[in-house]
Amino acid sequence: MADYALELQKALVAALKADADVSALVGGRVYDQPPTGATTPYIRIGGIVPRPVRAQASRAAILTYSVEVHSRPVTSGRVEATRIGGAVAEALNEREDAIASADLAVVQNHWITTTVERNSDGETYSAIVAFEALISG
Numbered sequence: 001m002a003d004y005a006l007e008l009q010k011a012l013v014a015a016l017k018a019d020a021d022v023s024a025l026v027g028g029r030v031y032d033q034p035p036t037g038a039t040t041p042y043i044r045i046g047g048i049v050p051r052p053v054r055a056q057a058s059r060a061a062i063l064t065y066s067v068e069v070h071s072r073p074v075t076s077g078r079v080e081a082t083r084i085g086g087a088v089a090e091a092l093n094e095r096e097d098a099i100a101s102a103d104l105a106v107v108q109n110h111w112i113t114t115t116v117e118r119n120s121d122g123e124t125y126s127a128i129v130a131f132e133a134l135i136s137g
Contacts (some may be wrong), residue, residue, distance in 0.1 A: 004061050004104070004135050005048040011099040012045050012067065012092070019091040019098075025084045040072035041080055043088065046128065053134075060107075061135045067092070069127035077125035078116055085114045085127030092131060105136040 009032055016022050016030040022043070029042035046066030053060035067088050071081040092098060093111035100106045112130040119126055 005050050007104040008048055008063055009045050011101055011104055015098040016043055016091060021087045022091050025087055040070055041084055042070050044068045063133045063135060065131055067129045071125045081125040081127040082116050085129045088129045106133055107136050108134040
């Protein structure tokens, strides 16, 4: 199951970088782990939690995952984070083809929720966009 998480992580970075609407908002700043001092706004792949599907002779899994949006502008950070979060949801929701690969057979991929809030530093905003994917084994 750990391989599913790693494959999904790679597929998400590639899919978000390839999406025209996401790229228009963050450029190529989509990371697994952003570099120190990364320019905002940027997207970071958040947690990925795989759970096996208990079926006879199945290697399927359900993966719950998040995509994080980081924005700094104090005057419009919430708006920017919300817009980018919406673009992420549009790029991935029910877009199994966008994250499927030779190593990852995606049966379903659904947006669950988006949360936007001001961070504790009082200067930045984050949007957490949550999804659930069913991966066939």
